[in-house]
Amino acid sequence: MPLLFRKVKELRNHLHTLRCERNASLGFVPTMGYLHEGHRALMERARLQNDITVVSIYVNPTQFGEGEDYERYPRDLERDMAVCEEAGIDVVFAPTDKEVYPPGSRTEVYVRELSEVLEGKFRPGHFKGVATVVTKLLNAVQPDRAYFGEKDYQQLKLIQRLVKDLLIPVEIVPVETVREPDGLAYSSRNVYLSPEERESALSIYRAFLLAQEMINQGERSSDTIKGEMERFILSHPHVKKIDYIEITDPDLNPKGLVDRGDRILVALWVGSSRLIDNWKVL
Ligand code: PAF
Numbered sequence: 229m230p231l232l233f234r235k236v237k238e239l240r241n242h243l244h245t246l247r248c249e250r251n252a253s254l255g256f257v258p259t260m261g262y263l264h265e266g267h268r269a270l271m272e273r274a275r276l277q278n279d280i281t282v283v284s285i286y287v288n289p290t291q292f293g294e295g296e297d298y299e300r301y302p303r304d305l306e307r308d309m310a311v312c313e314e315a316g317i318d319v320v321f322a323p324t325d326k327e328v329y330p331p332g333s334r335t336e337v338y339v340r341e342l343s344e345v346l347e348g349k350f351r352p353g354h355f356k357g358v359a360t361v362v363t364k365l366l367n368a369v370q371p372d373r374a375y376f377g378e379k380d381y382q383q384l385k386l387i388q389r390l391v392k393d394l395l396i397p398v399e400i401v402p403v404e405t406v407r408e409p410d411g412l413a414y415s416s417r418n419v420y421l422s423p424e425e426r427e428s429a430l431s432i433y434r435a436f437l438l439a440q441e442m443i444n445q446g447e448r449s450s451d452t453i454k455g456e457m458e459r460f461i462l463s464h465p466h467v468k469k470i471d472y473i474e475i476t477d478p479d480l481n482p483k484g485l486v487d488r489g490d491r492i493l494v495a496l497w498v499g500s501s502r503l504i505d506n507w508k509v510l
Contacts, residue, residue: 230317236368239321252279256371261285262302263311266406266414270375271315273403282369283312284321291357302419337363342386350471359390366396374398379405379413381506413505420501428466429498435460436507439492448485450475471495
C-alpha cells in the first residue's frame with residue numbers, strides 16, 4: 229500500500245528524507261479522487277519518468293461554484309488507495325480542508341484572461357479555485373514533474389502559464405486524453421450518467437470525428453464545422469444544452485479558419501451532468 233499522509237508537514241518530512249537520502253526524482257499527479265483509467269495513464273507516465281510518485285486526492289471546494297456538484301462529487305478513498313497500490317504509487321496525500329486552507333486564509337491565485345474564456349465564462353471562479361489549490365499542492369509536494377490530462381485542456385494551459393508566471397520550478401507534463409472503447413473520455417463525472425444519457429454523451433466524440441472528416445475533405449471554416457457539430461449533437465435526445473463549441477489554436481485563441489494542431493473544445497449538458505471534452509485537429 230502507498231503511504232497515506234493527511235498533513236502537509238508530515239508529507240514534507242517524508243519526501244524531504246527520500247529526496248536527500250536517495251537523491252530521488254519526484255513525480256506528482258494531483259487528482260480529486262475517484263480514480264479512473266485517465267488517472268492511471270497519468271500515474272503510469274509519472275512512474276516511468278520519476279523515482280518516486282505522489283498522488284494527491286482532494287476534492288477542492290473552491291473550484292466548485294454555487295449549485296455545482298461539490299456535495300455529490302464521488303468520493304471513495306479506500307478504492308482510490310487500492311488503485312494507487314496497483315499502479316505502484318509510493319505516496320498518497322489526502323489532506324483535510326484545514327490543511328489546504330488554514331483558518332484565516334486570505335490568498336488566492338488568479339490567472340488573468342485564461343480564467344475568463346470558455347469554461348471561465350460558464351463557471352465563474354472555477355479557475356481561481358483551481359489555480360489556488362494547484363499552487364498550494366505544488367508547494368506542499370515540490371515535485372520535479374507534475375502530470376495533467378489534456379481532457380481538461382484549458383486547465384492544463386492555465387497551469388502551464390501559472391508555473392511560468394510564479395517561477396515554480398516544476399515541469400508540467402501533458403498526458404493525452406484516455407477514452408473508453410466507444411470514444412467517451414474517462415471522467416469521474418461519467419458515473420452520473422444513466423445508460424441512455426451515456427449514449428447521448430457519445431455524440432461529443434462522434435461530433436469530433438464528424439468535424440475531423442469535414443476537415444479531411446477540405447472544409448476550413450470554423451463556423452461551418454461548429455454549425456454541423458451543433459446540429460449533430462443536438463439531435464441526441466438527452467443533450468439538454470450546449471454551453472460552447474469553440475475552435476482555437478493550441479493557446480486557446482479562437483480561429484476562423486482551422487489548421488492542423490488546433491483544438492476543438494466542447495462543453496454541454498447531458499441530463500443533469502455537465503461534460504467537457506476536446507479534440508486536437510489532425
Ligand atoms: O483536474 C482535477 O482533478 C482538478 O482540477 C485538480 C487539478 C486536481 C485541482 O483540484
